[in-house]
Amino acid sequence: MEDFLRTTRYCDYGHPAIRHTAQSLRRTYGGDGHCELAAGIYDFVSENIEYQVGKWNWLASETLARRAGTCTNNANLMVSLLRACDVPAGYRIMRVRGDAYLGPVTPKRLARHIAPTSTHIYVAVHLHGRWLQCDPSNDYALSLGIQHLNPPSGLVRWNATGDAPLNIDRRHVLADTGPIADIDPLMTKRNRPLVRLGLQMSNHYIHYLRHHGSGHDTLHSLKSGFTNWLRTNYPMSYVLYMAAPYWPVRHRGHKAPLAPDTADGQTTNAASGSGAREDQYCVLPAESE
Template identity: 30%
Template sequence: MELIQINPDLSAYLAADEVIDHHHPVVRETAARLAAGAADSYEYARAAYEFVRDAIPHSQDSGDLRVTWRASDVLSRRTGVCYAKSHALAALLRAEDIPAGLCYQRLADGEGGHEIHGLVAVRFNGAWHRQDARGNAPGLDARFSLNGERLAWVPDPDIGELDYPELYAEPHPAVLAVLRAAPDRPYLSRTLPGTL
């Protein structure tokens, strides 16, 4: 899928902000530890992806009621939903000067509605490649790939699912608003946006 950069300036996809706070010590320490075992930027990106996917449980899967949204909090508390884990992965990639953006899917929620799912896109060889760091579970097998997408879900347009083509340098305002407002994960689950 070809992504449309919301901000045409590539440096925006390397920037730090309140959410993708890659200058925070916990992000820098985690990035340094992962980079020490990587031979090049590709290996580092894969290691960062696998770390976020595997070492930080998706809070719904683990039953953790805490809601995180800032990358440094996701890494220090070791919990997050797909959006938060995407923020953490983007921060780790940007910490090593690898452009990373945020993108989204609209998926069926199993109750007749839809919810937005968060992804990361990483830039290598002049192209954006979407990655899903949500965390694998029974029936989900997402993997880091620059040669064809290996996402957790492929949207089914027959049930109103879709891939949003936009690539954001910062979290979508609707996503960030629900994360910030949620006192716990059950509340967040009830307030997730169904469309962007």
């Protein structure tokens, strides 16, 4: 269990900002045990760290300072805060069909740039003598903005008494590995060459979903609303968005093999470098980056 309490390069819970935040959360949610504290840390990350796509190789302290991050960043921050409070925590690595499990909300103009398979990182916490799973990827505002149109983005609460995964259709999960104590080998991998425009456009869309999604009753209304909003607020981005069908597709084909160590239920201490790569074009947190 010591491996799940260690600091690493990216899980840098010795950083003063992580320590200060952890101490504040301990004072607020400390109670008589770890359960209320763990649930409070989950709420803190979900309520204060906005989901975005982009680079995942940030230190936990950097994610805290930016108040935004990918699923990997958000999971790493939660693990860091838990370990800073002496709660054993680790990671789970999920491989999913990136072109199927996001739900219907993804615009077709962006969907073609989502890799067929993708990696999603979430959290494992040791409580009650067993490992529990939870996923702080969905920030609350984004879930509330779009859950009525996109089931995978439904709001998930966690009370630290059982598992609380995202609402992902399990038919689209290819492998689910963990708990893993150290994902630094994954986080040090270089980001793939990106079409910067794709990231920018995806984050514009996520912003729109978070702040305006609840005002739409249909997917057609939502996607039309985003197009009009983009045209008004970011006219150059609007022009480029309309040209999205002509952007180069930078992902690999459907038949890229999974790493050999991704059998469900496997426990290890280091993330395999093979195949552990984030999809930079996914636009919803019910996925990976």
